[in-house]
Each structure stands twice: as structure tokens, then as C-alpha cells.
Amino acid sequence: MSKAFATAVTVATLAVPATSEAQVVQGLLTRKEARTSVLRALPSQAPELLLKDERTEFFKTSSISVDRMRRIDRSQIRVHYKLTMRPDAAHRKAHWFPIRCRGWVLIAKLTTGKLGGDIKNYKCVTVLPKT
Numbered sequence: 001m002s003k004a005f006a007t008a009v010t011v012a013t014l015a016v017p018a019t020s021e022a023q024v025v026q027g028l029l030t031r032k033e034a035r036t037s038v039l040r041a042l043p044s045q046a047p048e049l050l051l052k053d054e055r056t057e058f059f060k061t062s063s064i065s066v067d068r069m070r071r072i073d074r075s076q077i078r079v080h081y082k083l084t085m086r087p088d089a090a091h092r093k094a095h096w097f098p099i100r101c102r103g104w105v106l107i108a109k110l111t112t113g114k115l116g117g118d119i120k121n122y123k124c125v126t127v128l129p130k131t
Helices: 031-051 089-093
Strands: 004-007 059-073 076-087 099-109 115-126
Touching: 031 059, 031 076, 031 099, 031 115, 059 099, 076 089
Parallel strands: none
Antiparallel strands: 004 115, 059 076, 076 099, 099 115
């Protein structure tokens, strides 16, 4: 099951919301809002949301890009992303390698005025050096 998260456009932070009847999808969501929320909010929480093990403590997002977006309806947009996470210096010396992830996030505008979303269908792969 995917992990849900909510983002505030102005604050651009990720948090796990409790599912409730009050959070209904409503309103017009622009592509710019969806793209901005992914680029601002996902990098800081990507290790916790995508790795889900002890590596979350020493991996940090080094780059993120949005590939394409697809509108589902007037208040939901699917945002495809690519990101790279790199280990800290101590773990790089111990031969830990970068991790590349790709997938998509379903972003929706909620009645509270905030944006919410689900990370879906992602895959992370360790990038080994060429020999």
C-alpha cells in the first residue's frame, strides 16, 4: 500500500495525514501547483517514503526532476518524477552507492485548500560504478 502525504503549497512540507471525511478532493489544481509541490516537498522526505529501512538515516536527495504530468480530472494531476539519493561522506567511503528512483505522485487539491497526494508505482535502483 502506498504511503499518503499532504503538502501545503506555502509551507511545502510533507506529513502523513489521517484519512477523514473532511479531506475531500475539490477545486481546480493547476499543473504549476502540482509540479511546485512535488519539487519542494518530495526531496526532504524521499528517503523515508521510498527506502523504508535503515538507509533513510544517511541518504539525502541530491537531484529531482519532473518528467511529465497527466491530468486525471480538474482537481487531480499525476506527476511523474525521477530523483537521485546519495549517501553521506562516511558511507561513501564505505562504498555505498547512489540510488535512483522513478515513479509518480497523484496530487489532489483538498477542501482544506492544501494539496494532498499518494506516491504510486515507484522503483528504486542502486547505481553501481562502471568497471
